[in-house]
Amino acid sequence: MIAITGTDGAGKESQGTGLAFAVGFFFAFRIIIVLFSVRVLGTAPRVGAELSLVFDLLLLLLVCFHSLGYAQRTLGSMLRLPSIRWVVAFLGFSLCSLAWSATVSLPTSAAYWCGLAVDVAIVVLLLRAASVTGVSQSLLKGYVLGACCLALIAWIMPSQSDLRLGDEEFFNTNQIGNLCATAIFLAQYLSRCKAGRWGFAIFLLALTLLRSLSKTTIVAFLISESFLIIADRSISRKTKVLLTVAVILVILVFWGLFEAYYDIYTSAGNQAETLTGRTAIWAYSLDAALEHPLIGHGFDSMWKVIPPFGPEKFEARHAENELLTQFYAYGAVGICLLIGIYGSLYRQMRRLPRGPLRIVLLSLLLFVVVRGLAEAEAFDLLLPLWSIVLISLLLEHAVSLGDATSISLLASGCDACSTLQPLSIMKQTEL
Numbered sequence: 001m002i003a004i005t006g007t008d009g010a011g012k013e014s015q016g017t018g019l020a021f022a023v024g025f026f027f028a029f030r031i032i033i034v035l036f037s038v039r040v041l042g043t044a045p046r047v048g049a050e051l052s053l054v055f056d057l058l059l060l061l062l063v064c065f066h067s068l069g070y071a072q073r074t075l076g077s078m079l080r081l082p083s084i085r086w087v088v089a090f091l092g093f094s095l096c097s098l099a100w101s102a103t104v105s106l107p108t109s110a111a112y113w114c115g116l117a118v119d120v121a122i123v124v125l126l127l128r129a130a131s132v133t134g135v136s137q138s139l140l141k142g143y144v145l146g147a148c149c150l151a152l153i154a155w156i157m158p159s160q161s162d163l164r165l166g167d168e169e170f171f172n173t174n175q176i177g178n179l180c181a182t183a184i185f186l187a188q189y190l191s192r193c194k195a196g197r198w199g200f201a202i203f204l205l206a207l208t209l210l211r212s213l214s215k216t217t218i219v220a221f222l223i224s225e226s227f228l229i230i231a232d233r234s235i236s237r238k239t240k241v242l243l244t245v246a247v248i249l250v251i252l253v254f255w256g257l258f259e260a261y262y263d264i265y266t267s268a269g270n271q272a273e274t275l276t277g278r279t280a281i282w283a284y285s286l287d288a289a290l291e292h293p294l295i296g297h298g299f300d301s302m303w304k305v306i307p308p309f310g311p312e313k314f315e316a317r318h319a320e321n322e323l324l325t326q327f328y329a330y331g332a333v334g335i336c337l338l339i340g341i342y343g344s345l346y347r348q349m350r351r352l353p354r355g356p357l358r359i360v361l362l363s364l365l366l367f368v369v370v371r372g373l374a375e376a377e378a379f380d381l382l383l384p385l386w387s388i389v390l391i392s393l394l395l396e397h398a399v400s401l402g403d404a405t406s407i408s409l410l411a412s413g414c415d416a417c418s419t420l421q422p423l424s425i426m427k428q429t430e431l
Helices: 006-040 045-066 075-079 083-100 108-131 130-154 173-191 198-211 213-232 237-251 257-268 275-289 322-351 358-373 387-430
Strands: none
Touching: 006 045, 006 108, 006 130, 006 173, 045 108, 045 173, 045 257, 075 083, 075 108, 083 108, 083 322, 083 387, 108 130, 108 387, 130 198, 130 257, 130 387, 173 198, 173 213, 173 358, 198 237, 213 237, 213 358, 237 257, 275 322, 322 358, 322 387
16 A cells, blocks of 8 residues: 655645535534424425435545545554444444334434434544544534534524524524533633634633523533533633633623523423423333333334323423433443443543643533433434544544653653763762
């Protein structure tokens, strides 16, 4: 195999980072495709989901074309990472579960699974063909920019009846809140990597997150950001005080909105959005999961399959708890897969040297775990599978660079010792 050098290699690297930016932007922006399709084009929701999958497949074709030829790493080397092996195991078992799934439409469910697999394949091929640092930073920049665009759209849209941002059916407040919170952590990671200035983006996303009134997301974000501010020693005490004061001032500005939303929430809120409604979903999901405790009910086996909840006839897409959702869908195997994915990623993070980058990534994982107590995704994990592959390779790359630096410093230290040793012997002889 002949390596690409010179201008050809630089051109391929540049194309890879540009394509990675487009992929990141699409990963963030696609959650509004169904809303645009239904509200603007007047189509059925199914058309919006199909459009999203078509765009995903087109990106995969572009990435496949770009990755032809020389590759900086092999698929086998990627599979040596435990987190990526767990992701492959999750995809494989979820695919097999379609054989016993109680889904309403098997072709539709298979298409949703293909969407998960395509996302992972896109990231794997991008990282295979170009440098980890260039691809990952470009992809994250695209994701943060896409989230900022959606945040602006959310502000422009009319509020829901309960004063929250978004569209209750196709672009709900929980999606907006989760997108903004995740993008904030990624922007903080880029800032600590010295990959641009992201202060305004973080401010816009944080303000949109608070305005979304997504309760679980806001609580999880405040807990994880508090951990970040306390643990990150690179942030000065003065900056920490200013951040705390700024948060208090923003909360006071929005206090009237919070009171109005609380009145609506307690008097006329959807039962499924309350703690009592979630408790009913948890109880039903647990009872149903215990009917098939080993392998679960299968992929996409809840939407329009289980009976609706409450007087509003709320149809749950998931069990409102990530662990319980995996237990319902895949039984004990699903719990093992979830613990294996997050556990292996946590162990990789622990291998990083103590510093700001490690704190940001641990804060992101803490956010996902806390939010998972009262939220879930219908098909994916709260930390998407594609992002787990990306973060895993980023961590491995950072650790390898750290080890290489340590070895070079050790080698240079030994060379210095070898040159200084004769001098010390001479001094001892003179004495």
